[in-house]
Amino acid sequence: MANFDIKHIKNVVLVGHTGSGKTTLIESMLFEAGLINRRGSILEKNTVADYSDIEHEKGKSFFSKLVNTKWRGYKINLLDTPGYDDFAGEIIGAMRVADCGLMLLNASMGVEVGTDIIWEYANEYKLPILLAVNQLDNEKSDFDKTIQEAKDHFGQSVVIVQYPLNQGPEFDAIVDVLNMVLYKYPKNGGKPEKLPIPQTETEKANRLHQELIETIAGNDETLMELYFEKGELNEDEMKLGLHHSLIKHEIFPVFCVSAKKNMGSGRIMGFIDNVCPSAYEMPKQKTIDGKEIECSENGPTAIFIYKNLSEPHIGDLSFFKVLSGKIKVGDELTNENTGQVERINQIYEVEGSKRTAVNELTAGDIGATLKLKDTHINNTLHEKGKHIEITPIIFPNSTYSIAVEGTKKGEEEKLSMALHQLVEEDPTIRIEVSPELNQTIIHCHGELHLAIIKWKLEKQFKLSVEFRSPKIPYRETIQKSAEITYRHKKQSGGSGQFAEVAMKIEPWYEGMEEPKGYNIRGKEEINLAWGGKLIYYNCIVGGAIDTRFHPSIMKGIMEKMTKGPLTGSYVRDVRVILYDGKMHPVDSNDLAFKTAGMMAFKENFVKADPQLLEPFYHIKIQAPEELTGAIMSNIQTHRANVESMDAEGQFTLITAFLPFAEMQEFGSDLRSLTQGRARFTAKFDHYESVSFDMQKKLVSEFKKEEELV
Template identity: 30%
Template sequence: MMNVYESDKIRNVVILGHGGSGKTTLVEAMAYVTGAVKRQGRVTDGNTISDYDKEEQKRQFSISTSLVPVEYDDIKVNLLDTPGYYDFVGEVEEALNVADAAIIVVNGKSGVEVGTEKAWELCEKYNLPRMIFVTGMDDDNASFRQVNVTLNEKFGRKIAPFHVPIREDGKFVGFVNVVKMEGRRFTEGSDYVEGEIPDYLDKHLSMSRESLIEAVAETSEEFMERYFAGEEFTYDEISSALREHVIDGSVVPVLCGTGLNAQGMNALLLAIQKYFPSPKQCKINANDLSNGELLRLDYDCTKHVSAKVFKTIVDPFIGKYSLIKMVTGVLKPDTAIYNVNKEEEEKAARLYVLRGKEAIEVPELHAGDIGALTKMNTLTTGDTVALKGATVVYEAPKVSVPFTYKAYTAKNKGDEDKIAGALAKLMDEDLTLKAVNDAENHQTLLYGIGDQQLEVVVCKLMNRYKVEIELTKPKFAFRETLRKKVSVQGKHKKQSGGHGQYGDVVMEFEPSGDLEKAYVFEERVVGGAVPRNYFPAVEKGVQECVVKGPLAGYPVVGLKATLVDGSYHPVDSSEMAFKMATILAFKKGFMEAGPVLLEPINTLQVTVPNQYAGDIMGDLNKRRGRVLGMDHIPGGKQVITADVPASELYGYSTDLRSMTGGIGDFSYEFARYEQAPGDVQAKEVAERNKEN
């Protein structure tokens, strides 16, 4: 069993940082130091609490967010261990939706990386208090000083070093507490005793102390004046300024340690307890459905029960868990819970807190805590649960839109239904995954944030659900149209004992000027050459033909078809015969009317730091893109807007990441159709002919 914690004794902390910086190892170390696990697991051994999924163990990095609650002193810290690779950003966004503070993990050897900057941007966006933990200090090549210099350059004077590492004979043996100006020496594991401050640290320590005092001075005008007057601050002044301003994000402490040897964990947990807010000090956004008002609410145990579902786990072995963050009230087992979004009631039989994949039953959950409900059929990520009659809905996680896609097919015929069911479960878990049926091009598409995520989906389908799919390059939604006006005759004549078939039309085909519509049909028949009752059959022929054009089998747009003449037979003519005659006329006429392929054009927006703008523009030119504009935005970035053919954006997420070291971002939307260049048309027609 796990103890039950009141709102003010809870800390909800998301762990962010670049892929491979040591987040999962840090969480494992905190779990070990607090006694949540008896033995510290390692990512390389595949036995950590967080990375319990087979895919994570195989690849040795986190794919989904996992929850690891640890108990320290008299508080409970709900650690949300998130993936560092950008393909799995949806998982990070779900965790940010319920976190009250963040630890950004930086590897002391690799230093500040793209993922560090992304983590900082997310904290700014979600307004989260944060600390930076520099890990890997046991590595000879780790430089805490260099990390601090870079952090100061990138993020300004908020950066406040709380620690300076002490190294002896290439080993990490302790640290200086810069706030108290006292030395600390490790005894066993994360435990430490007070010790001397070595002389050789004087220069480094005075620089760090200066940074810390500067960050404190920045928090008020009175402090700023005293700082410039050369006055010293007392320990109590520094401590209370830090308590107040770490919470509002205007001071960002930097701590150090090593996850692998679990050193520095006690100091980190103490800082979490002391400086990070409890839910009691936080507010939450909500929407009142009864009057459409936006509300800012407190986490409050005295009100009726309400909570929000921020994540769903669907595991073939352990079942479905809906992870919730309690907002108001105290939830107990066997409570009838009302899903406000879906207006349905279900019973929450048991309550759990999850630690990795382990479900620990609890007697109650208080406002601000994170727990899990199981076997709740109607609950999906983003739902609000409360007591019947409630009208307040909490903000659902805002998840990134997926723009990378591939076509997928079942490897084994007959597996389609199984695949659809398995994908539905994966989409419940991962909101950035979308399966789309593209009926027009007879293909099924899988959308995600990046190629790596789609690869993981293929593996999960195989390992979890025993179905195999193949990913291929999708067909793009070209269109066909014509450029000239032509007049053609179509005659359908068959004689076979008894009634024959006779239909004869003269049609004019020309551009209609409206590419939004497939066709416009008119008739100018003089003197009843074709009786009126056959006009609908002629239009039906046109209607059938535009679905699949004669050039490359794509839908036809922008066509005007006019029936001008023809002839009929009083006995042998029929609607069917006139439809067939029209089809013959269409196939012949369309190919004589200067047929062209139109390609879909997307308006693309790429957001990159200024130094990459030139590379991006050069690359867009290669993709036949037309740059429409460049806008400078805060943070030394630019948004480049360009029109680019959809087919040229295939694989763009991978290319953009390699061009920008992973920091570039993009989105696009369909703009219009434009005539495809001759070489593109020739290639497409040849490919379609090969298929047929």
């Protein structure tokens, strides 16, 4: 197995909207490199990158894959990714360890929504990007329209390096304006002839060649001076300028390809080798404390875990990038995040489902090892004695929630373990076991994401599960003050129970004045675990209630606050004033005062104009400008409060506050209304009062449920 030094390793992530041809292009690249002797296809379910059962079943990529190949003295690690935003975690994770991106555009569809979303991620990471216009053999192919849309969406730094001849079903030739040559392909693709550019294309090719030179020179002062001096740049100078501009995320060169016919893939691979940056040339990785890590073979060993995967008959795999130094079989590395020491027993180069054992990998390379005992995605492992923790991947918040439960008794633990494994592999999934709602809730990124989760639970983990809408975590509070004297008395032979409390409750809000007319002996301010506060005043004088009973009264109040009188929801933002009471020398005890405190609070609460509150989320919707009106009309039907609407390039950013109860339906409406061209993020913000009619309906439903229990 050949060893590659840091200068001869390239890491390229393939991205693009679903159906743009990423997996098919990888097949052509592997075929060109001689790694495979026959190109697989999605329909035949035999591609190197898409090898999981569900991808074969659905004919789509749902997970990121690592495939390495060798090309003219270079090792190229190709990272295939899904095209759906539901699987943003897979896309972002692969981008995080890549040093260049190859973004595919469908020549018949132009810039699609998935492309726009992925472009934002690339901008965030300042990832060098090549654009490849694919499917030029499609009868509806329109290269010029696709390029114009790319410039409209991504800016004038999109620059043509190649353009097609004979696009459509007869597509067979590409004009390259970097090296000024025509590539003529056999009917079934493969190695092209290099021919002079036809006279009919000379004017166009010269114009685009000049535009390419001016764009390159415009981003490099040295080359600009050289261009002014000579009036020209040679091919090597242009490649050097492109190399530097790619690193700075300033130029986005466009190539042509038919992945299906294997036309253009070899030229892209040659450009990756000769022009695209290696890891050591990219901006240095930063630690969480702001220090920079040199990507050097001679530095301290450090690796970053970007993906976990569990496979039958193989076990758990951790995928990593070597940030510094060399990782060798037998190394013992410290996990900076957990403090655990992990022994590296195996190291693999990865070709889809095939893993080849190697003894070491060097800085800049990507590989895998059998899952480590206490290491997770986003962990940094390093040689002993160092303290290195790389800035973690920030995964997007979930926008879709669903409750899950097993349908067979005795499988609760098995379901719990399966959900844990799903989170280990996909950190964009969040599992919430809610005692409040008595539900296990999966938080994910949409209906398609959920479909994959369901498939895994049923097919991979052999579980029978049901999904249902999650209950809403309502809150209860009061709108006016009320007071009551409550006596708890119970006599049934022998010692009885006696406790009497006089209590006032009132709504609490930040900054309210201390209660007047009471002799305040003590005050407790409790930040409730579920949000809001309970303020408790002890205003007992003359020893009417012994101090030893106050914790029991408080316990009774808190117990009732965990199951409010309206809907059994948590109670918040109440001020309680205990100002009088009575004891019995024999029958008063902790249980009696706990009961009296609970019942006094409950009856007071019902008298104090109780109000039900529902959670509101702050959402940000990004949508094409032309769809703004339709979205604004729809969002109003979901009881949203629109906060702002601002232009962001080709998009409109709408921010609003949306009730959690409307979240699922709104997400489905948004996807349907915009055909997937809009997306939104959501984060819990606050609680608001529900309407009178809704409160009446919810209280009635709760009472019926209670009667059935």
